Amino acid sequence: MKISQKIQQSTKEGKVWWSFEYFPPRTAQGLQNLLDRIERMRGLGPEFIDITWNAGGRTSDLTTELVKTCQSTIGIETCMHLTCTNMPSEKVDIALREAKLSGCRNILALRGDPPAGKDDWEAVEGGFEHGVDLVRYIRKEYGNYFDIAVAGYPQTHTLPPEERAQEMTYLKEKVEAGADFIFTQMFYDGDMFIDWAHTVRAAGITVPIVPGIMPIQTWNGFLRAATAVAKTIIPQSYLDALEPYKNNDEKVREIGTKLVADMCRKILAAPIGVQGLHFYTMNLERGTRLLLEELHLVPRIETLKPLPWRQSLTPARRSETIRPIFWANRTKSYLSRTEDWDEYPNGRFGDSRSPAYGELDGYGVSLKQTREDAIKLWGHPTTFKEITDLFEKFCLNQLSALPWSDQPVLSETSVIAQQLARINRLGFLTINSQPAVNGERSDDKTFGWGPSNGYVYQKAYLEFFASPELLDALIPHIERDTGITYYITNRRGDLRTNTTSEGPNAVTWGVFPGKEVIQPTIVEAISFMAWKDEAYELGHQWAKVYEPGSPSRKIISDIVDNALLVNIVQNDFHSPDNIFEPFFKLEEEFSTRRTITANDHALITNGHAN
C-alpha cells in the first residue's frame, strides 16, 4: 500500500501515526539480527518502515534484498531510499524494478551524500545530478506506481536568506516534479521545525510533512548526531539537561526521551498539519520504544494482525488468505517453496492452489543455528529420554528453539504447554500444535486476529513424530473418538488417513461483521506430503550437527528414519482437552499394567534407541 494512502486514512481517523527507519547492516549476522528486530518492532505499530540506500553500491543490493524480505516475509510496508550517488540510470532502473517486484510502492528519492573518499558531490556519467532529476525520472518511467518522498531540511534558519530561499525553491521544484510528501532530516529544535513548516506552507507546498525524529539513547550517540554529515543543531537546553548525566546512560535516555517527546507533542499540536512521526531508529529498539511509551502512542491492534499468520506484501501474494498449518514455524520456507505459484489461494485453498510445491532443493533445508549454537542449545543427547526431555523443555518454554522451530513456542501454546510436555514424555515428539478455540473475540490478546467485533475459532491440532510401535498403541484410542481426523506418513510417503472428505480441513477461521467467514489455516493431504520431506530433512540436519559415528548422530538419525510423521485434528472445537484424551488413555494403559515388560519399557522410554 502506498504511504500516502496510509497518511490519508490516519488523517481521516484523526490518529497520530509513526514509522521506523533502518539501515542495511554490514554483516550477515547483523542482517539476521536486524530482521529479527524489525519483526519484533513491528509490534510497536509502525505504519511502514524505511530502508536507507547506501552510497557506493556494495550495500545497495542489500537494500534491495532487505526491502524484499520486509515486504514478503515480515509483511510490512516498506519505503526504499534511492540516491543519485554513484547511480547511473541503469542501476536506478534495476533498483526500481526490484522494488516493484517486491511489492514496494514507496521510494524516498535523494541526491545522497558524496561518494566515499570525496568531499564534493558529483554525478556519475549517465546519472542524475539533483534529487529533482530522480523524482522526474521515476514519474516518467513508472507513472503513479510509486509514492515518491523527498527530503526536507528544516535546519535552514542559520543559512543566509538567499540560500534559505534557494532551498525552498529546490523543495518546491521537487514537489512540483511529483513528490507526494516530505521526510525531514532529524532535528532537536521543535520551534525551528515549526517555523520552517510554516515557510513551506507559505511557499504553496501542501503535501504532508513528516518530521524525522531521533531518539536520544546515550550521551555519545547524541553528540555524534551533531557531528555527522547532516550536522544537527543541538539546542542549549538539551545540553544543559543532559550533560550533568553524561556518564549515566539510563538517566540520559530518561531525560532525553522526555525532551524529544515534548518536542513531538509541540509539533503535533502546531497548526501545520503534521500527524506522523518518522523515527530514525539507528537499528536500535529501546530508544524508539521508550519514546512511543512516553508519547502514549500504542499500536492499533486491528492493523497488526489481519490474519493469524503474517501476510506477505509482495504483489502476487497480497490476496493470499489461506495457508497449510504445516509451515507455521517455517514461514520463509513456505514462501520460498510457493513463490512460483501463479495464484495464491484466496478464500478457498482448493480453488486456486497451484499444482506443485517447489522442490526442497530449490530452497535448501537447513537449521538456522550454527553447529556451535545447536550444540549449546541441544547438547549431546544419547538416549531417547534425553531427546524427549528437549521436546518437553521446548513445550514448557525452557528451550528457545528446536530444529523444527526457530522461535520459542507461541504464547497461545502456553494454555496447552503441560499437556504437550506430558505427551512428549510419553514418546510423541511434537513439532507443531495449536489449542482449540471456540469463539474468542477477535481482539483477544492471545488468540485474536482480524477486524474488530469478530469471533475467532480453532480446531485443536497436533503434529508429531512417533515410532510405529508407539503409534500402533495409540491408534485404537484415537479411532474411538469420532471427532479426530488424522494423516500418517512414513519417510517414503505411504499415507494413511481416516478422513473421508477430499477437500482441506479448515483449522483456524474467523467470523466478522459484514464479511464472509475467513479460514486462513488448513490441514490437507497434498501439502502435508510436501511438508513431510522438509520435516524429516530437518531431523537429519540435526543429526548432522554431530560427528559421523557419534552416539548423538546415531540416535537422532535412527529416530527420524524410523518415525512416522502424524498430524491429528480434533474437529470438535468445543472441548479443548479432547485432543489429548487418547494420549492420556494410553498413558493410563501403560501405568496400570502390573509389570512393565521389557518391551513396554523400550516402547516408552527408549523406543528408537535400541
Added chain:
Amino acid sequence: MKISQKIQQSTKEGKVWWSFEYFPPRTAQGLQNLLDRIERMRGLGPEFIDITWNAGGRTSDLTTELVKTCQSTIGIETCMHLTCTNMPSEKVDIALREAKLSGCRNILALRGDPPAGKDDWEAVEGGFEHGVDLVRYIRKEYGNYFDIAVAGYPQTHTLPPEERAQEMTYLKEKVEAGADFIFTQMFYDGDMFIDWAHTVRAAGITVPIVPGIMPIQTWNGFLRAATAVAKTIIPQSYLDALEPYKNNDEKVREIGTKLVADMCRKILAAPIGVQGLHFYTMNLERGTRLLLEELHLVPRIETLKPLPWRQSLTPARRSETIRPIFWANRTKSYLSRTEDWDEYPNGRFGDSRSPAYGELDGYGVSLKQTREDAIKLWGHPTTFKEITDLFEKFCLNQLSALPWSDQPVLSETSVIAQQLARINRLGFLTINSQPAVNGERSDDKTFGWGPSNGYVYQKAYLEFFASPELLDALIPHIERDTGITYYITNRRGDLRTNTTSEGPNAVTWGVFPGKEVIQPTIVEAISFMAWKDEAYELGHQWAKVYEPGSPSRKIISDIVDNALLVNIVQNDFHSPDNIFEPFFKLEEEFSTRRTITANDHALITNGHAN
C-alpha cells in the same frame, strides 16, 4: 448421482433403502399438486424418485419437464422411464438429451404398453421393438453416462415353462446389453418373488434386483391393481384378510399395510441380496408413509439436508454452495434468473459469480395464487392496519402465504415469531428473516444441516418494507448498535449502506469435521439490487389482484411505491434478540410520548395510506 452408486453405498453401510415412483398428471393443477407432494415426500427419505413415461407422446414432454423440475428445483435424484411405444429414435434422442441436460443419470428402458386404442404392441417406423434394443441404443450413444434399469416380471410362475424360460432369456439379454439393475413389476406374493429372484440368480444375472411394492390404500384401488394391464396376482390370504372390511378404508389400509410390510420383511430377509424397495406411490402419500412407518424405515437425516437450502442437481449447479438470502422464499425464481450462469459459486460467492442476474422478464414475476385464492387469503384490505395485520398473522403462522412467500413461515422462524409480529405491528412489513444461531449441532431438528458432528451458525437477518418516515425514526436506533449492517434501497435503486467491506456477508455457515467452513447463505449489494425489482414487483402483482381504482389496489400500490426496501444483519450471532432492540426502542419512544401527534399517528398506524 447414479442409482447404482447409491445402491453400492447402501450395501456398504448395510442399510435398507427405498425409492418412489410417480406418474405425470393430466392437468396443470395436478402437476402443481404432484410437485408439492414430491417435495413433501422427500422428507420420507427416498434415495431417488422415478417418473413414468406415458405412451402416446402428449404427456412425454411432461415427463421431461417433471424430471427437470425434480432434478433442479426439488433437488432430488430422478430416474426417467423411457418406452419404445410410439418413439422413433429421434424422439428417444431428444428425451435422452433433455434428461442429460437436467442432470438425470438414470433411465428405466421399457418396451412399454401398446399404444392407446391398439391391443398388440408394434414398433413405430424408425423405432425400437424390444426393451433390449433401447438398452443397446442408450449404451451405444451415451456410453456409461446413464445407469440403465430394465423391468423384471416376477409373476411368471403361472406361465408355461417354455415362456418362463423365454422371459428369463429376454431379461438376461437386457442385462448383457448393459442394464445396471432390475426394477420389478408390482406383486403381492413374496414367496413367488423370492422364487423368481432365485431363478434370476441361477440364470447368472448378478445385477441388483429392486422389487416394486404397491401399498394398499383402499379396497377398490387394491382390486384395480389386479385388473390392470399387468394383472397382478392376488394371494387368497390377502383377499381373506381384506374383504371383510372392504367398506372400511381405514381398516383396509391398516391390514393392507401390515400384509405388504410382512411381505417386504420376508423379501429383505431372504438370501437374494435385495436391499431396496421401490414404491409405486400412485402419486399418493399416505399409503407409502404408513408402510415405511410399519417397516420402521426412517430417513437418514444426513442425506436430507446437505445445505440449509435445497441443492439443485442439474450438472452445472451441482457444485453450487452459496446463494444470496434474498430469494430464500423464491427458489424457482432464483434458479431461473441464474440458469445461464457459466459457473455457480462454490466456496465463495465473490469468486465465481457470473456478472448478471437474468432479467425479471425472462422469468416473469407472478403470484402463485389465482385471483380468487389471493382474495380468499388476503381479503380486501383498505387500511394500513389491515395490511400489517396480514403480515402479523403470517409471522404467527395464522396465514399460509404472502405475495413474497408461497409457503408458510419456516419452523426455524417460530423462535422469533412474536418479535416479528411485534415489528410488523409497528409498521415494518417483514418479507424475509432468520434468527441468530450460535453453534447448534448439525443434526439439530430445526436449524441443522450438513454432515454429522458439525456446528451450524446464523447471523440474525431481517428484510422489510417501510415508509421513509418510519425508517428515519428507526435508523438512529440502528446506528447505535455497531453490530448491525444494513442496505436500504428505494424502488429506483438508490442504495444506502453502513457496510465498509466490499465483499459479501456470510449469514449462514457450518463447521464440520475434516472440511472447510461452508457458508451457504450470504447478503451482498449486487444481488440485493437484483432482488429489489422482484420484491417491488410482487407488491404490484398483489395490488393488481384488485380492480383498478379500488381502495385495496390503491393502498397496496401506495405502500409499495413509497416504501423503502431494507435488509439488516445483526453480526453478533451470540445474542439472538439484539436485532430487534432498535425496533423495540422505537416502540418505546412512540409509547412514552405524552401526546401522540397527528403526524405520529399517521406514522404508526396509517403511514402509507393518506
